Amino acid sequence: MKPIGVLALQGDFEAHQAAVRQAGVGAVQVRTTRELEQVAGLIIPGGESTTMWKLLASENLLEPLRLFGLHRPIFGTCAGAILLAAEVSSPFQDALGLVDLAITRNAYGRQLASRVVRLAPEPEFIRRLGDGDLEAVFIRAPIIRRVGPGVTVLLRYHGDPVLVEQGRHLVATFHPELSLDRRVHQLFLRKVGP
């Protein structure tokens, strides 16, 4: 099987690479179109979405990434979630529009910039990944304000979706790579296939 790629322009890509390897699958860093062509699925890590967008543009990776997402799974976490969205606000920025959701950046405010919480999974999460609370690490996280009809919500925090999927793509507003529970990465690896 081709390895999983982790977009490595900016952000906490090394933690994702380690998480995928812990789940028993090869993971490589992706910085070029050529490297993107070698992977079966891609993780866009947390970091700073405006910076990441600018780096994607200057490396001529925006269009290759959009095309990749039409056929292959992408898992976006935090800044990566913002880049996958259809609509981004506060402040506005362009995004790939691969997942039908509207997202507001830095939505928990500066004082509560980061926190670790335990979440009770939604029924669809339990059906596929088993029951049991999941730790979620939020760091200057965005809030998903709207999801389209093709989007399934797997985890919520205070009623807002924080882990969702649409077809082959997975989106988390928190950082599963920073917790020990590997269920979220395993879910993405299942989407990528054997």
Ligand code: GLN
């Ligand atoms: N606040 C960042 C942004 O708007 C995302 C934070 C993160 O990825 N941990 O891009």
